[in-house]
Amino acid sequence: MNRAALPSRYLARLHDTLARAIEQAEKLAHPVLAAISFDIDPIDPLQVLGAWEDQRTPYLYWEQHELTFFAWGCALELNGHDEKRFTQVEENWRLLRADAVVAGPLAPRLCGGFRFDTYGQREAHWQAFADASLMLANVTVIRQNQQHHVLCQHLAKPGEDALALATDYDAALRHLCRPAKPRALPPRSERQESHSTLTRRQWEGKVAEAVQNIRQGCFGKVVLARTQTQALGDVAPWQIIEQLRLRHDDAQLFACRRGDACFIGASPERLVKVDAGEVITHALAGTISRSGDAQEDTRLGQSLLDSAKDRHEHRLVVEAIRAALAPLSEALEIPAVPNLKRLARIQHLDTPIRARLLEGYGILDLLEALHPTPAVGGYPRIAALGCIRQLEGMDRGWYAAPLGWLDGEGNGDFLVALRSALLVRGQAYLFAGCGLVDDSEPSHEYHETCLKLSAMQEALTAAIGQREALS
Structure with missing residues:
Protein backbone atom coordinates (compact mmCIF):
# COMPACT_ATOMS: atom_id res chain seq x y z
CA MET A 1 0.00 0.00 0.00
CA ASN A 2 1.35 3.45 -0.91
CA ARG A 3 1.20 5.51 2.27
CA ALA A 4 1.45 8.81 0.40
CA ALA A 5 -1.65 7.98 -1.63
CA LEU A 6 -3.85 7.23 1.38
CA PRO A 7 -5.00 10.71 2.43
CA SER A 8 -6.42 11.58 -1.03
CA ARG A 9 -7.30 8.21 -2.61
CA TYR A 10 -8.68 6.27 0.34
CA LEU A 11 -9.94 9.06 2.54
CA ALA A 12 -12.17 10.41 -0.23
CA ARG A 13 -13.97 7.11 -0.80
CA LEU A 14 -14.31 6.47 2.91
CA HIS A 15 -15.81 9.93 3.47
CA ASP A 16 -18.21 9.72 0.52
CA THR A 17 -19.54 6.26 1.44
CA LEU A 18 -19.89 7.02 5.14
CA ALA A 19 -21.66 10.31 4.36
CA ARG A 20 -24.16 8.49 2.14
CA ALA A 21 -24.74 5.86 4.82
CA ILE A 22 -25.32 8.53 7.49
CA GLU A 23 -27.76 10.33 5.19
CA GLN A 24 -29.58 7.04 4.60
CA ALA A 25 -29.69 6.40 8.34
CA GLU A 26 -31.23 9.81 8.93
CA LYS A 27 -33.94 9.18 6.32
CA LEU A 28 -34.76 5.71 7.68
CA ALA A 29 -34.34 6.66 11.35
CA HIS A 30 -32.18 3.60 12.07
CA PRO A 31 -28.50 2.64 11.65
CA VAL A 32 -27.28 1.66 8.17
CA LEU A 33 -24.38 -0.59 7.24
CA ALA A 34 -21.54 1.05 5.30
CA ALA A 35 -18.99 -1.25 3.61
CA ILE A 36 -15.99 0.22 1.79
CA SER A 37 -13.27 -1.94 0.21
CA PHE A 38 -9.99 -1.27 -1.60
CA ASP A 39 -7.30 -3.17 -3.45
CA ILE A 40 -4.01 -3.02 -1.54
CA ASP A 41 -0.42 -4.07 -2.03
CA PRO A 42 0.49 -7.59 -0.81
CA ILE A 43 0.54 -8.03 2.95
CA ASP A 44 0.42 -11.08 5.22
CA PRO A 45 -2.72 -10.88 7.41
CA LEU A 46 -0.83 -12.75 10.14
CA GLN A 47 1.63 -9.86 10.29
CA VAL A 48 -1.28 -7.51 10.94
CA LEU A 49 -2.55 -9.79 13.72
CA GLY A 50 0.91 -9.72 15.30
CA ALA A 51 0.96 -5.92 15.24
CA TRP A 52 -2.63 -5.24 16.30
CA GLU A 53 -3.21 -7.86 19.03
CA ASP A 54 -4.13 -6.03 22.25
CA GLN A 55 -5.80 -8.91 24.19
CA ARG A 56 -9.20 -7.21 24.29
CA THR A 57 -10.38 -6.31 20.76
CA PRO A 58 -12.42 -9.13 19.18
CA TYR A 59 -11.10 -10.61 15.94
CA LEU A 60 -11.08 -13.65 13.68
CA TYR A 61 -7.97 -14.86 11.89
CA TRP A 62 -8.62 -17.41 9.11
CA GLU A 63 -6.07 -19.15 6.89
CA GLN A 64 -6.51 -21.56 3.99
CA HIS A 65 -4.55 -22.02 0.79
CA GLU A 66 -7.08 -20.01 -1.21
CA LEU A 67 -8.12 -17.44 1.41
CA THR A 68 -6.49 -15.80 4.41
CA PHE A 69 -7.96 -12.89 6.34
CA PHE A 70 -7.71 -11.00 9.60
CA ALA A 71 -10.99 -9.39 10.71
CA TRP A 72 -10.43 -6.89 13.54
CA GLY A 73 -12.81 -4.92 15.73
CA CYS A 74 -16.57 -5.21 16.07
CA ALA A 75 -18.85 -2.66 14.42
CA LEU A 76 -21.82 -4.89 15.32
CA GLU A 77 -22.28 -8.36 16.80
CA LEU A 78 -25.18 -10.53 15.66
CA ASN A 79 -26.19 -13.02 18.34
CA GLY A 80 -28.58 -15.95 18.52
CA HIS A 81 -29.69 -18.25 21.29
CA ASP A 82 -30.65 -21.88 21.77
CA GLU A 83 -31.84 -23.94 18.80
CA LYS A 84 -33.03 -20.80 16.93
CA ARG A 85 -29.59 -19.19 16.82
CA PHE A 86 -28.97 -19.81 13.11
CA THR A 87 -32.37 -18.43 12.12
CA GLN A 88 -32.01 -15.40 14.39
CA VAL A 89 -28.64 -14.49 12.88
CA GLU A 90 -30.00 -14.94 9.34
CA GLU A 91 -33.00 -12.67 9.99
CA ASN A 92 -30.83 -9.90 11.42
CA TRP A 93 -28.27 -10.23 8.61
CA ARG A 94 -31.04 -9.94 5.99
CA LEU A 95 -32.30 -6.72 7.59
CA LEU A 96 -28.79 -5.31 7.81
CA ARG A 97 -28.04 -6.01 4.14
CA ALA A 98 -31.30 -4.51 2.88
CA ASP A 99 -30.25 -0.85 3.23
CA ALA A 100 -26.47 -1.23 3.10
CA VAL A 101 -24.32 1.35 1.30
CA VAL A 102 -21.47 -0.49 -0.43
CA ALA A 103 -18.43 0.82 -2.33
CA GLY A 104 -15.54 -1.17 -3.76
CA PRO A 105 -15.00 -4.73 -5.00
CA LEU A 106 -16.12 -6.64 -1.87
CA ALA A 107 -19.54 -7.34 -0.42
CA PRO A 108 -20.21 -6.83 3.31
CA ARG A 109 -19.32 -9.84 5.44
CA LEU A 110 -19.81 -11.38 8.86
CA CYS A 111 -17.43 -13.72 10.65
CA GLY A 112 -17.50 -15.69 13.88
CA GLY A 113 -18.89 -18.92 15.24
CA PHE A 114 -21.40 -20.92 17.23
CA ARG A 115 -21.56 -22.96 20.39
CA PHE A 116 -21.49 -26.74 19.92
CA ASP A 117 -24.49 -27.44 22.18
CA THR A 118 -26.65 -24.68 23.65
CA TYR A 119 -28.01 -27.10 26.27
CA GLY A 120 -24.68 -28.57 27.31
CA GLN A 121 -22.61 -27.94 30.42
CA ARG A 122 -21.19 -24.40 30.80
CA GLU A 123 -17.90 -23.41 32.39
CA ALA A 124 -16.38 -20.03 33.18
CA HIS A 125 -13.53 -20.19 30.65
CA TRP A 126 -16.04 -20.22 27.75
CA GLN A 127 -18.24 -17.40 29.06
CA ALA A 128 -17.09 -14.84 26.45
CA PHE A 129 -18.25 -17.11 23.59
CA ALA A 130 -21.98 -16.82 22.94
CA ASP A 131 -24.39 -19.41 21.50
CA ALA A 132 -23.93 -17.50 18.24
CA SER A 133 -21.54 -14.61 17.69
CA LEU A 134 -21.03 -13.29 14.17
CA MET A 135 -19.44 -9.87 13.98
CA LEU A 136 -19.35 -7.13 11.41
CA ALA A 137 -15.62 -6.39 11.61
CA ASN A 138 -14.36 -2.80 11.45
CA VAL A 139 -11.33 -3.70 9.32
CA THR A 140 -10.69 -6.94 7.42
CA VAL A 141 -7.37 -7.55 5.64
CA ILE A 142 -7.84 -10.21 2.96
CA ARG A 143 -5.49 -12.26 0.80
CA GLN A 144 -7.45 -14.30 -1.76
CA ASN A 145 -5.27 -16.21 -4.19
CA GLN A 146 -3.04 -13.47 -5.65
CA GLN A 147 -5.35 -10.57 -4.79
CA HIS A 148 -5.14 -8.41 -1.66
CA HIS A 149 -7.95 -6.26 -0.28
CA VAL A 150 -9.02 -4.38 2.81
CA LEU A 151 -12.68 -4.04 3.83
CA CYS A 152 -13.87 -1.32 6.22
CA GLN A 153 -17.34 -1.68 7.78
CA HIS A 154 -19.30 0.67 10.00
CA LEU A 155 -22.84 0.87 11.33
CA ALA A 156 -23.65 4.47 10.46
CA LYS A 157 -26.03 6.29 12.79
CA PRO A 158 -28.02 9.49 12.30
CA GLY A 159 -26.01 12.58 13.15
CA GLU A 160 -22.53 11.01 13.02
CA ASP A 161 -19.57 12.95 11.62
CA ALA A 162 -18.56 11.33 8.32
CA LEU A 163 -15.20 13.11 8.13
CA ALA A 164 -14.20 12.11 11.66
CA LEU A 165 -15.14 8.49 10.98
CA ALA A 166 -13.33 8.47 7.64
CA THR A 167 -10.22 9.89 9.28
CA ASP A 168 -10.25 7.13 11.91
CA TYR A 169 -10.54 4.40 9.28
CA ASP A 170 -7.89 6.10 7.17
CA ALA A 171 -5.52 6.00 10.15
CA ALA A 172 -6.16 2.25 10.54
CA LEU A 173 -5.41 1.67 6.86
CA ARG A 174 -2.14 3.61 7.10
CA HIS A 175 -1.27 1.52 10.16
CA LEU A 176 -1.15 -1.53 7.87
CA CYS A 177 2.08 -0.16 6.43
CA ARG A 178 3.93 -0.38 9.71
CA PRO A 179 6.07 -3.46 10.36
CA ALA A 180 4.69 -5.90 12.92
CA LYS A 181 5.95 -5.11 16.39
CA PRO A 182 4.10 -7.47 18.73
CA ARG A 183 2.93 -5.83 21.92
CA ALA A 184 4.48 -6.78 25.24
CA LEU A 185 2.29 -9.24 27.09
CA PRO A 186 1.59 -9.19 30.82
CA PRO A 187 3.54 -11.44 33.22
CA ARG A 188 2.69 -15.12 33.22
CA SER A 189 -0.32 -15.96 35.35
CA GLU A 190 -0.51 -18.88 37.75
CA ARG A 191 -1.59 -22.15 36.22
CA GLN A 192 -5.18 -23.16 36.95
CA GLU A 193 -6.23 -26.78 36.62
CA SER A 194 -9.40 -27.63 34.74
CA HIS A 195 -11.94 -29.38 36.94
CA SER A 196 -13.28 -31.29 33.91
CA THR A 197 -9.99 -33.05 33.10
CA LEU A 198 -10.31 -36.84 33.54
CA THR A 199 -7.67 -39.48 34.10
Missing part, protein backbone atom coordinates in the same frame (compact mmCIF):
# COMPACT_ATOMS: atom_id res chain seq x y z
CA ARG A 200 -7.16 -42.04 31.36
CA ARG A 201 -8.96 -44.68 33.41
CA GLN A 202 -11.94 -42.41 34.05
CA TRP A 203 -12.28 -41.45 30.39
CA GLU A 204 -11.94 -45.01 29.14
CA GLY A 205 -14.67 -45.96 31.61
CA LYS A 206 -16.98 -43.42 30.00
CA VAL A 207 -16.10 -44.80 26.56
CA ALA A 208 -16.96 -48.32 27.73
CA GLU A 209 -20.30 -47.07 29.07
CA ALA A 210 -21.11 -45.32 25.77
CA VAL A 211 -20.19 -48.43 23.74
CA GLN A 212 -22.43 -50.54 25.96
CA ASN A 213 -25.30 -48.14 25.25
CA ILE A 214 -24.65 -48.50 21.52
CA ARG A 215 -24.73 -52.30 21.78
CA GLN A 216 -28.04 -52.03 23.61
CA GLY A 217 -29.49 -50.06 20.69
CA CYS A 218 -29.72 -46.63 22.35
CA PHE A 219 -28.01 -45.00 19.33
CA GLY A 220 -25.72 -45.95 16.46
CA LYS A 221 -22.72 -43.74 17.14
CA VAL A 222 -21.55 -41.13 19.63
CA VAL A 223 -18.47 -38.89 19.73
CA LEU A 224 -16.90 -38.45 23.15
CA ALA A 225 -14.33 -35.72 23.67
CA ARG A 226 -11.93 -34.92 26.46
CA THR A 227 -9.89 -31.90 27.48
CA GLN A 228 -6.52 -31.39 29.06
CA THR A 229 -4.78 -28.26 30.28
CA GLN A 230 -1.35 -26.86 29.57
CA ALA A 231 0.39 -23.80 31.03
CA LEU A 232 0.70 -21.16 28.34
CA GLY A 233 2.62 -18.30 29.90
CA ASP A 234 3.27 -15.22 27.78
CA VAL A 235 2.77 -16.76 24.34
CA ALA A 236 0.59 -14.75 21.93
CA PRO A 237 -1.95 -16.36 19.57
CA TRP A 238 -0.09 -15.19 16.45
CA GLN A 239 3.02 -17.06 17.63
CA ILE A 240 1.01 -20.29 17.90
CA ILE A 241 -0.48 -19.72 14.45
CA GLU A 242 3.07 -19.36 13.11
CA GLN A 243 3.92 -22.80 14.53
CA LEU A 244 0.71 -24.35 13.21
CA ARG A 245 1.43 -22.85 9.79
CA LEU A 246 4.85 -24.54 9.75
CA ARG A 247 3.50 -27.93 10.82
CA HIS A 248 0.00 -28.14 9.34
CA ASP A 249 -0.17 -26.39 5.98
CA ASP A 250 -2.85 -28.91 4.96
CA ALA A 251 -5.26 -27.68 7.66
CA GLN A 252 -7.50 -24.63 8.05
CA LEU A 253 -5.97 -22.34 10.69
CA PHE A 254 -8.04 -20.04 12.88
CA ALA A 255 -7.83 -17.78 15.92
CA CYS A 256 -10.94 -16.13 17.34
CA ARG A 257 -10.77 -13.66 20.24
CA ARG A 258 -13.67 -12.84 22.54
CA GLY A 259 -12.88 -10.88 25.71
CA ASP A 260 -9.72 -12.17 27.39
CA ALA A 261 -9.93 -15.57 25.68
CA CYS A 262 -8.76 -16.73 22.25
CA PHE A 263 -9.96 -19.94 20.56
CA ILE A 264 -7.30 -21.26 18.19
CA GLY A 265 -6.77 -24.33 16.04
CA ALA A 266 -5.79 -26.16 12.85
CA SER A 267 -8.89 -27.98 11.65
CA PRO A 268 -8.82 -30.70 8.98
CA GLU A 269 -12.57 -30.53 8.46
CA ARG A 270 -14.77 -28.15 6.50
CA LEU A 271 -18.40 -28.12 7.53
CA VAL A 272 -19.73 -26.42 4.40
CA LYS A 273 -18.78 -23.84 1.79
CA VAL A 274 -21.08 -21.98 -0.61
CA ASP A 275 -19.51 -20.38 -3.68
CA ALA A 276 -21.88 -18.87 -6.29
CA GLY A 277 -24.58 -21.33 -5.26
CA GLU A 278 -22.34 -24.43 -5.28
CA VAL A 279 -22.32 -26.36 -2.00
CA ILE A 280 -19.01 -27.99 -1.04
CA THR A 281 -18.61 -30.23 1.99
CA HIS A 282 -17.16 -33.59 2.93
CA ALA A 283 -17.56 -36.49 5.32
CA LEU A 284 -14.50 -36.96 7.53
CA ALA A 285 -14.60 -39.92 9.91
CA GLY A 286 -12.34 -42.89 10.58
CA THR A 287 -8.81 -42.29 11.83
CA ILE A 288 -5.41 -43.97 11.92
CA SER A 289 -1.86 -42.75 12.55
CA ARG A 290 0.82 -41.84 9.97
CA SER A 291 4.29 -43.35 9.71
CA GLY A 292 7.60 -41.84 8.61
CA ASP A 293 8.26 -45.02 6.64
CA ALA A 294 6.53 -44.83 3.24
CA GLN A 295 5.65 -48.53 3.07
CA GLU A 296 4.28 -48.58 6.62
CA ASP A 297 2.34 -45.39 5.96
CA THR A 298 0.73 -46.99 2.90
CA ARG A 299 -0.08 -50.11 4.91
CA LEU A 300 -1.72 -48.03 7.64
CA GLY A 301 -3.81 -46.15 5.09
CA GLN A 302 -4.95 -49.36 3.43
CA SER A 303 -5.85 -50.90 6.78
CA LEU A 304 -8.06 -47.87 7.45
CA LEU A 305 -9.75 -48.29 4.08
CA ASP A 306 -10.27 -51.99 4.86
CA SER A 307 -11.53 -51.46 8.42
CA ALA A 308 -15.17 -52.50 8.77
CA LYS A 309 -15.47 -50.48 11.98
CA ASP A 310 -14.14 -47.26 10.41
CA ARG A 311 -16.08 -47.72 7.16
CA HIS A 312 -19.28 -48.15 9.18
CA GLU A 313 -18.53 -45.02 11.21
CA HIS A 314 -17.75 -43.12 8.01
CA ARG A 315 -20.91 -44.32 6.25
CA LEU A 316 -23.06 -42.95 9.08
CA VAL A 317 -21.57 -39.49 8.48
CA VAL A 318 -22.06 -39.69 4.71
CA GLU A 319 -25.70 -40.70 5.02
CA ALA A 320 -26.43 -38.02 7.61
CA ILE A 321 -24.98 -35.34 5.32
CA ARG A 322 -26.98 -36.72 2.40
CA ALA A 323 -30.20 -36.51 4.43
CA ALA A 324 -29.41 -32.98 5.67
CA LEU A 325 -28.61 -31.60 2.21
CA ALA A 326 -31.44 -33.27 0.30
CA PRO A 327 -34.22 -30.76 1.22
CA LEU A 328 -31.97 -27.73 0.58
CA SER A 329 -30.13 -28.66 -2.61
CA GLU A 330 -30.14 -30.47 -5.93
CA ALA A 331 -27.63 -32.28 -8.15
CA LEU A 332 -26.10 -33.98 -5.10
CA GLU A 333 -22.78 -35.70 -5.89
CA ILE A 334 -21.42 -38.28 -3.42
CA PRO A 335 -18.69 -40.78 -4.42
CA ALA A 336 -19.41 -44.41 -3.57
CA VAL A 337 -16.13 -44.99 -1.69
CA PRO A 338 -14.00 -42.69 0.49
CA ASN A 339 -10.50 -41.38 -0.12
CA LEU A 340 -7.68 -40.99 2.37
CA LYS A 341 -7.02 -37.51 3.77
CA ARG A 342 -3.42 -37.56 4.98
CA LEU A 343 -2.41 -35.00 7.60
CA ALA A 344 0.89 -34.49 9.39
CA ARG A 345 0.33 -37.04 12.17
CA ILE A 346 -2.88 -38.88 11.25
CA GLN A 347 -5.02 -39.87 8.26
CA HIS A 348 -8.79 -40.00 7.87
CA LEU A 349 -11.40 -41.50 5.60
CA ASP A 350 -12.73 -38.62 3.50
CA THR A 351 -15.65 -38.39 1.05
CA PRO A 352 -16.00 -35.10 -0.91
CA ILE A 353 -19.62 -33.99 -1.45
CA ARG A 354 -21.04 -31.35 -3.83
CA ALA A 355 -24.51 -29.99 -4.60
CA ARG A 356 -26.39 -26.93 -5.90
CA LEU A 357 -28.18 -24.82 -3.32
CA LEU A 358 -31.89 -24.41 -3.96
CA GLU A 359 -33.18 -20.87 -4.37
CA GLY A 360 -34.35 -19.31 -1.13
CA TYR A 361 -31.78 -21.03 1.08
CA GLY A 362 -28.42 -19.81 2.38
CA ILE A 363 -25.36 -21.04 4.18
CA LEU A 364 -26.90 -20.52 7.63
CA ASP A 365 -29.72 -22.90 6.64
CA LEU A 366 -27.04 -25.45 5.76
CA LEU A 367 -25.29 -24.95 9.11
CA GLU A 368 -28.55 -25.52 10.95
CA ALA A 369 -29.23 -28.70 8.97
CA LEU A 370 -25.71 -30.14 9.20
CA HIS A 371 -24.52 -29.30 12.71
CA PRO A 372 -23.54 -31.42 14.45
CA THR A 373 -22.74 -34.11 11.91
CA PRO A 374 -22.20 -37.67 13.20
CA ALA A 375 -18.46 -36.98 12.80
CA VAL A 376 -18.50 -34.72 15.88
CA GLY A 377 -21.80 -35.55 17.59
CA GLY A 378 -23.16 -38.96 16.73
CA TYR A 379 -26.21 -40.65 15.24
CA PRO A 380 -29.12 -40.28 15.74
CA ARG A 381 -28.37 -36.69 16.70
CA ILE A 382 -30.72 -36.16 19.65
CA ALA A 383 -29.83 -39.42 21.38
CA ALA A 384 -26.10 -38.90 20.82
CA LEU A 385 -26.21 -35.36 22.22
CA GLY A 386 -27.99 -36.69 25.28
CA CYS A 387 -25.18 -39.18 25.84
CA ILE A 388 -22.53 -36.46 25.41
CA ARG A 389 -24.24 -34.26 28.00
CA GLN A 390 -24.44 -37.16 30.43
CA LEU A 391 -20.94 -38.61 30.04
CA GLU A 392 -18.41 -35.98 28.92
CA GLY A 393 -18.54 -33.83 32.03
CA MET A 394 -17.03 -30.78 30.32
CA ASP A 395 -18.01 -27.68 28.37
CA ARG A 396 -17.21 -28.02 24.66
CA GLY A 397 -17.91 -24.34 24.07
CA TRP A 398 -17.08 -23.66 20.42
CA TYR A 399 -15.00 -26.83 20.07
CA ALA A 400 -16.32 -29.04 17.21
CA ALA A 401 -18.80 -26.30 16.25
CA PRO A 402 -19.13 -24.14 13.09
CA LEU A 403 -16.68 -21.24 12.74
CA GLY A 404 -16.23 -19.11 9.63
CA TRP A 405 -17.66 -16.30 7.49
CA LEU A 406 -20.43 -15.31 5.09
CA ASP A 407 -20.93 -12.33 2.80
CA GLY A 408 -23.74 -10.27 1.34
CA GLU A 409 -23.65 -12.16 -1.98
CA GLY A 410 -24.58 -15.52 -0.47
CA ASN A 411 -21.05 -16.92 -0.30
CA GLY A 412 -19.44 -18.28 2.83
CA ASP A 413 -17.28 -20.96 4.39
CA PHE A 414 -17.46 -22.66 7.80
CA LEU A 415 -15.09 -25.20 9.25
CA VAL A 416 -15.58 -27.61 12.15
CA ALA A 417 -13.43 -26.20 14.96
CA LEU A 418 -11.28 -29.27 15.68
CA ARG A 419 -7.61 -29.75 16.73
CA SER A 420 -8.12 -26.69 18.87
CA ALA A 421 -7.43 -25.01 22.18
CA LEU A 422 -8.93 -22.19 24.23
CA LEU A 423 -6.30 -19.78 25.52
CA VAL A 424 -7.37 -17.85 28.61
CA ARG A 425 -5.37 -16.15 31.38
CA GLY A 426 -2.13 -18.07 30.81
CA GLN A 427 -3.88 -21.42 30.48
CA ALA A 428 -4.59 -23.53 27.41
CA TYR A 429 -7.54 -25.95 27.33
CA LEU A 430 -6.95 -28.52 24.57
CA PHE A 431 -9.77 -30.62 23.09
CA ALA A 432 -9.98 -33.88 21.16
CA GLY A 433 -12.63 -36.51 20.59
CA CYS A 434 -13.29 -39.75 18.73
CA GLY A 435 -16.25 -41.54 17.23
CA LEU A 436 -17.56 -44.62 19.01
CA VAL A 437 -19.51 -47.49 17.45
CA ASP A 438 -20.42 -50.94 18.75
CA ASP A 439 -16.94 -52.48 18.40
CA SER A 440 -14.88 -49.53 19.67
CA GLU A 441 -12.09 -50.35 22.13
CA PRO A 442 -11.56 -47.80 24.96
CA SER A 443 -7.75 -48.02 24.90
CA HIS A 444 -7.65 -47.53 21.13
CA GLU A 445 -9.97 -44.53 21.37
CA TYR A 446 -7.81 -42.96 24.08
CA HIS A 447 -4.75 -43.37 21.86
CA GLU A 448 -6.65 -41.69 19.00
CA THR A 449 -7.39 -38.65 21.16
CA CYS A 450 -3.70 -38.48 22.09
CA LEU A 451 -2.79 -38.34 18.40
CA LYS A 452 -5.30 -35.56 17.82
CA LEU A 453 -4.11 -33.58 20.84
CA SER A 454 -0.49 -33.80 19.70
CA ALA A 455 -0.92 -31.24 16.89
CA MET A 456 -1.79 -28.44 19.30
CA GLN A 457 0.58 -29.67 22.01
CA GLU A 458 3.55 -29.48 19.65
CA ALA A 459 2.60 -26.01 18.41
CA LEU A 460 2.17 -24.69 21.96
CA THR A 461 5.46 -26.19 23.11
CA ALA A 462 7.32 -24.78 20.11
CA ALA A 463 5.77 -21.31 20.57
CA ILE A 464 6.64 -21.31 24.28
CA GLY A 465 10.21 -22.37 23.50
CA GLN A 466 10.60 -19.67 20.86
CA ARG A 467 9.20 -17.03 23.19
CA GLU A 468 11.59 -18.02 26.00
CA ALA A 469 14.56 -18.04 23.61
CA LEU A 470 13.78 -14.45 22.58
CA SER A 471 13.16 -13.14 26.09
